[in-house]
Amino acid sequence: MRLLTHNMLSSNIKGVTNGYPLRLEAEKWSVKEVDLNRDFLTNIFPRIEWKPLVESARSLGLSSLPDDADPSMLNSDDFLKGFHHALLEIHVEEGALICPETGRRFPINKGIPNMLLHEDEV
Amino acid sequence: MEHNIELESVSISMPSIRAGESKKRIMSKITSRGAQIHLVSRHPEVYEPCDDSFALADALLADRTNLLEHKPMLCLEIGCGSGYIITSLATMLGDETNTIQYFATDINPHAADATRKTSEAHGVHVEVVLTDIASSLGKRLSRMVDVVVVNPPYVPTPEEEVGCEGITASWAGGENGRSVIDRILPVVDELLSEKGWLYMVSLTANKPSQICRLMGERGYASRIVVQRSTEEESLHVIKFWREVDEAMKGHSRTATQTASDSWFSQFSRSTFWRKNN
Numbered sequence: 077m078r079l080l081t082h083n084m085l086s087s088n089i090k091g092v093t094n095g096y097p098l099r100l101e102a103e104k105w106s107v108k109e110v111d112l113n114r115d116f117l118t119n120i121f122p123r124i125e126w127k128p129l130v131e132s133a134r135s136l137g138l139s140s141l142p143d144d145a146d147p148s149m150l151n152s153d154d155f156l157k158g159f160h161h162a163l164l165e166i167h168v169e170e171g172a173l174i175c176p177e178t179g180r181r182f183p184i185n186k187g188i189p190n191m192l193l194h195e196d197e198v
Numbered sequence: 199m200e201h202n203i204e205l206e207s208v209s210i211s212m213p214s215i216r217a218g219e220s221k222k223r224i225m226s227k228i229t230s231r232g233a234q235i236h237l238v239s240r241h242p243e244v245y246e247p248c249d250d251s252f253a254l255a256d257a258l259l260a261d262r263t264n265l266l267e268h269k270p271m272l273c274l275e276i277g278c279g280s281g282y283i284i285t286s287l288a289t290m291l292g293d294e295t296n297t298i299q300y301f302a303t304d305i306n307p308h309a310a311d312a313t314r315k316t317s318e319a320h321g322v323h324v325e326v327v328l329t330d331i332a333s334s335l336g337k338r339l340s341r342m343v344d345v346v347v348v349n350p351p352y353v354p355t356p357e358e359e360v361g362c363e364g365i366t367a368s369w370a371g372g373e374n375g376r377s378v379i380d381r382i383l384p385v386v387d388e389l390l391s392e393k394g395w396l397y398m399v400s401l402t403a404n405k406p407s408q409i410c411r412l413m414g415e416r417g418y419a420s421r422i423v424v425q426r427s428t429e430e431e432s433l434h435v436i437k438f439w440r441e442v443d444e445a446m447k448g449h450s451r452t453a454t455q456t457a458s459d460s461w462f463s464q465f466s467r468s469t470f471w472r473k474n475n
Contacts, residue, residue, distance in 0.1 A: 113296040191334035
């Protein structure tokens with residue numbers, strides 16, 4: 077699971093009004109380098125919730141992302157590299173995503189987050 | 199219809215490979231046609247690529263030029279099963295330059311795992327999420343997805359078989375095979391970007407002309423990209439897109455409706471068909 081996906085996932089338990097962002101508890105992760113694509117990063121930037129990205133990256137020991145970001149920063153190569161690395165190059169293999177409202181743990185196994193709900197949660 | 203026939207001929211003709219071309223070029227031509235069946239991950243509880251999967255992959259291939267020009271940013275398969283379809287899409291469109299990100303969902307853990315393995319075996323990356331339709335992604339991916347592909351559980355079954363564990367969920371579609379389709383369509387409407395496209399498989403028993411009318415009411419135009427008809431089954435792959443021009447909407451919708459009625463009428467005598475037969 078990339079941090080891009082983490083940025084797009086919410087807890088969808090019945091009755092939960094504040095299911096975003098999910099807190100990331102990673103036990104095992106890997107880094108796979110991929111080519112940086114400026115167009116993709118520029119296009120996706122306005123749709124990324126910055127704070128959850130920074131917090132999940134920092135929980136993995138990545139400190140290169142600034143606390144706040146605005147579109148003008150996309151002109152900086154250093155910023156783009158850090159953004160690209162956090163968003164697309166880190167793969168969380170094992171761990172869990174925690175619902176901010178209920179504390180429910182959604183496990184991540186072999187890189188796949190399990191967001192399936194129990195019958196009483198639908 | 200003329201257009202469809204032309205596209206069909208593209209999907210069944212083999213690529214012309216001239217003598218003297220390098221092996222690498224030949225390989226890239228072959229892989230660009232979609233996932234390779236021997237690299238698809240198999241599991242007893244996962245639906246194996248079958249006629250409907252091939253029809254959907256062929257539809258995507260027939261529309262490949264349009265898809266490349268479409269320049270999608272995010273693509274999503276709902277109910278990815280073995281991963282054959284999303285992997286085919288990724289290999290057809292290429293993702294070496296990371297302009298496109300691929301997502302896939304399923305409610306079957308074995309299917310999610312199979313999709314991960316299938317995509318890895320083809321050297322493409324698909325982000326797989328275990329979730330019902332797209333429920334955990336819907337809020338944040340709203341109006342962001344440029345291409346959605348769906349081979350839904352469309353086989354008419356008793357309602358209690360819908361959403362069962364394991365492979366049954368891949369085909370059990372409830373009354374008229376529409377139970378899951380009718381839940382998927384509003385979700386897709388929410389996910390698709392302004393320029394977004396949906397490709398979906400349906401069976402004659404699903405009343406595809408009615409599906410097109412319902413989507414028409416949501417502002418979508420539609421056309422059949424591929425149709426396959428045998429004694430046992432009649433499959434359509436339908437492409438849907440938003441009609442952006444408000445002034446044109448009423449007019450085009452009528453045109454679409456009329457056309458879809460005539461497209462589907464010739465299959466109305468086909469018999470029910472079970473995916474697992």
